[in-house]
Amino acid sequence: MSKQCSKKISSYLKDFLKGLAKSQRRYFLVYLTGLVWLVKFRSIREIAAHFGGGNTDGLHHFLKNAPQIVAKLQGELQGFCRTTMEGLEDALLILDDTLAPREGKQIEGLGLHHSAKGLQKGLCAVTAFLKAGALGFVFAIRGYRPKKVSEPGTFKSKVQLALEILDEAFLCFPRGLTVVMDTWYACAPILNPIQEAGWIFLAALKQNRYVYWNTVKIAVHLLAKRRLSYQRVRISKKKRFWTASEIVWLPQVGRVKLFITRLGNEHRFFVTNRLDMSEFEMAKTYLQRFAIETFHKDIKQHLGFGEMFMRSWKAVQTHWTILGIAYNLVALSSKPRMKSFRQKIRHFRSTVDYQTILKCSTS
Numbered sequence: 001m002s003k004q005c006s007k008k009i010s011s012y013l014k015d016f017l018k019g020l021a022k023s024q025r026r027y028f029l030v031y032l033t034g035l036v037w038l039v040k041f042r043s044i045r046e047i048a049a050h051f052g053g054g055n056t057d058g059l060h061h062f063l064k065n066a067p068q069i070v071a072k073l074q075g076e077l078q079g080f081c082r083t084t085m086e087g088l089e090d091a092l093l094i095l096d097d098t099l100a101p102r103e104g105k106q107i108e109g110l111g112l113h114h115s116a117k118g119l120q121k122g123l124c125a126v127t128a129f130l131k132a133g134a135l136g137f138v139f140a141i142r143g144y145r146p147k148k149v150s151e152p153g154t155f156k157s158k159v160q161l162a163l164e165i166l167d168e169a170f171l172c173f174p175r176g177l178t179v180v181m182d183t184w185y186a187c188a189p190i191l192n193p194i195q196e197a198g199w200i201f202l203a204a205l206k207q208n209r210y211v212y213w214n215t216v217k218i219a220v221h222l223l224a225k226r227r228l229s230y231q232r233v234r235i236s237k238k239k240r241f242w243t244a245s246e247i248v249w250l251p252q253v254g255r256v257k258l259f260i261t262r263l264g265n266e267h268r269f270f271v272t273n274r275l276d277m278s279e280f281e282m283a284k285t286y287l288q289r290f291a292i293e294t295f296h297k298d299i300k301q302h303l304g305f306g307e308m309f310m311r312s313w314k315a316v317q318t319h320w321t322i323l324g325i326a327y328n329l330v331a332l333s334s335k336p337r338m339k340s341f342r343q344k345i346r347h348f349r350s351t352v353d354y355q356t357i358l359k360c361s362t363s
Helices: 003-017 022-037 044-051 056-064 067-085 158-172 188-196 279-287 290-302 313-333 341-351 354-361
Strands: 092-101 111-115 118-132 135-144 178-181 200-205 210-213 216-219 231-234 240-250 254-263 266-272
Touching: 003 022, 003 067, 003 313, 003 354, 022 044, 022 056, 022 067, 022 313, 022 341, 022 354, 044 056, 056 313, 067 118, 067 135, 067 158, 067 313, 092 158, 092 290, 118 158, 118 290, 135 158, 135 290, 135 313, 158 188, 178 279, 188 200, 200 279, 210 254, 231 279, 240 279, 254 279, 266 279, 290 313, 290 341, 313 341
Parallel strands: 092 178, 178 200
Antiparallel strands: 092 118, 111 118, 118 135, 200 266, 210 216, 210 240, 231 240, 240 254, 254 266
């Protein structure tokens, strides 16, 4: 490992360590090391055995009893994102949520959640991912706890969690970003604060969503049946479709540009508050939303997003926060030519001595 790489790793980690007590720094680095270097079965016992001198109880206590630490680590994570992504004109903030399937009656926060496979039992997190060209970093991972299993007075909906993340992003990036999201988050409570902050949003709409088009209230799927002027949009050799656009009034939001895309007999709908956005810009921008889907797959396959050998909800939040820090560490240390996270983490494991990470607690 080169001195430059070692220096970059130490510089990245020191901001997270400065908010921790000396006794906590060791556990933080041990757990982070375990998430990165253990290929599977990242239990607290296994991580402690390999990297923490077998101190399972101490590591478990650190994860379970440090809610204030999570807030500090999240703040430093966002500070890193601000420093790294500030000023990049093409930067996007992508919002979504993901599920970690789990079973067990004693697991705190366990509930039923909508997924691609239907209703599934597990733990859910709202996530925010920053993307600018080839760069991609996690900005936030916030656990969502269903109302039925939340402690009294603590419930926060996915929309509320997304708003908290947006408020933090507004402070980090005063120049503004473009926020991309799917249909779940395309609601007035989220779209309006983005507009008020002077930011841009691009969101998918459900086909039964109503808009006012030439003073006529109409569902967007019915509007797609009208005679509209479609343009052929070509993103690549294989990605081609037809798109029409209209200026409409979205109830409780205001004037937006509606895009209707057609691929065969299937229609999809998107809105933005940037009224001069072209069809090509819309397609190119929204296609980048899938970076967060890739991010979800990567943290589940390579960093143990769902491998939580703990029942405490607080410990789960600590696990997800350190996981986000680990993801950004690997992404920051990778070479530009490496496209997949699999390549990046394999290269990281093979070129970085894990003792370099553990020694940061004493530097």
